[in-house]
Amino acid sequence: MTSSPAITMHTDAMTRRLIALALLPALLALTACSRGPRNEDQAVELLSRQVIADKLYPASQNGACLAFQVEQASQNRYEIAVREKHGEGCPGDPGTGPVIDRFEVVDNGKLRLYDPVAGNYADYVPGERAAKP
DSSP: OOOOHHHHHHHHHHHHHHHHHHHHHHHHHHHHHHTOOSSHHHHHHHHHHHHHHTTOOGGGTTTTTEEEEEEEEOSSEEEEEEEEOOBTTBOSOTTOOOEEEEEEEETTSOEEEEETTTTEEEEOOTTSSOOOO
16 A cells, blocks of 8 residues: 555655654753853853863862852843852861952853953953963
């Protein structure tokens, strides 16, 4: 028994639609991720994951002795201070929490590191910067 071309075309179109519907949630999630952070918590999460993955602060006990403080936030960017966390198993005076670095997290997920000498942010490129103790 052979099927008619009209039935075959209808079946192919239905198959394509089902595949498209099955892939839609993954595509939407990918699109959402590519936009970068939409709030302060997501910006801090993005930055903390990156500096820990890059081992930027080796003495931080894999991030356990770091604190992230959003200093300024706008619709498309977040300025975040990376601070040393003292006490609770982290060395240093618990009454202090000095700033180690400052980052800007842009809405597209791009990270920019503050250069205190130049007085501005520059693109953060993992591996181009020596780790801080």
